[in-house]
Amino acid sequence: MVLPSWTDEKFGTMKRAGLWLVTVIGEGSVFTKDELRQAFPGVSQIDRRMRDLRDHGWQIDTNREDVTLEPFEQRFVRQGEPVWEPGKGRTKSAVPITATQRRDIMTKDGNFCRSCGISGGQTYAGTYEFAQLDIARRQVRQPDGALKVELVTECNRCRVGGRQLTADPAELLAHVRQLGRLERRVLAGWIADDRRPFSTVERLWADYRSLPEESRAKVRQVLEAEGTD
Structure with missing residues (x-):
């Protein structure tokens, strides 16, 4: 299915922002606030309009969710509802948290x-x-x-x-050896069963x-x- 152009101004800003993410940025890619503002020059509160996509199931991470990002970066993780389609993108699925x-x-x-x-x-x-x-x-x-x-x-x-994360079996074993006999027996049972009841x-x-x-x-x-x- 051919997607509409994100530059088509008959769509609202939020829908155009969604199309820009899908067709220009791509899922899993990082973009900056400057790139967003350059793509939508003269559009007031473009950051907020993009955040509105989250209320329709879109995942767009900042450095609060992904510590590998810089404060000026965001990552387009996953597309949600195709808000540009007829009947979509009208009712927010969640009220913003104050x-x-x-x-x-x-x-x-x-x-x-x-x-x-x-x-x-x-x-x-x-x-x-x-x-x-x-x-x-x-x-x-x-x-x-x-x-x-x-x-x-x-x-x-x-x-x-x-x-x-980097696993360290040697460190784990060092801690295990510090356990008492009863605790080690309990742990050994969990390991043998591969589950902790x-x-x-x-x-x-x-x-x-x-x-x-x-x-x-x-x-x-x-x-x-x-x-x-």
């Missing part, structure tokens, strides 16, 4: 990633990479079966996937911890109402 909402959610989430537990500014184990916290949208199934988007704090790694309570705690605050509050309310006896 700075106040971001602060409130992070405070309620304890200022750490609800998925892995790392705090903002803390380094990932075995790296010099600092964790950056941001707000992620998570689909939460409601009692009636419907899905609702709730907001939760996650680090940049949990949001966009793991980085390429979690108790029901541990699994439930992990599931609870990763919930957005709105859902965590509902769980707490039910448990408080029912008691622990």
Whole structure:
């Protein structure tokens, strides 16, 4: 299918920006803010119009999501909805998160990633990479079966996937040798089975911890109402 030209001004700025990314930049490629502004001279708030594509499933990373990028660079990771097609690109799939909402959610989430537990500014184990916290949208199934988007704090790694790390078996073994006999026996069992069995309570705690605050509050309310006896 032949795509429309990104220079066709009958399309709105957001749709033209999407076509420019697809036909000029290409998925996986990096572009700069200057390149974007040069492509759309005289267009006010072109940066914001491009960010609007994220509300339609497009992934465009900055150095907040991809620490390999410079502050003036962005990476076009993945195309979302073809917003230039008739009937597409009209209704936003998500409402922008305000700075106040971001602060409130992070405070309620304890200022750490609800998925892995790392705090903002803390380094990932075995790296010099600092964790950056941001707000992620998570689909939460409601009692009636419907899905609702709730907001939760996650680090940049949990949001966009793991980085390429260098494994060090020798260092791991050095730590293993520091374990007591019982701990080493337990670990050896997990390794032999290639899995770690979690108790029901541990699994439930992990599931609870990763919930957005709105859902965590509902769980707490039910448990408080029912008691622990």
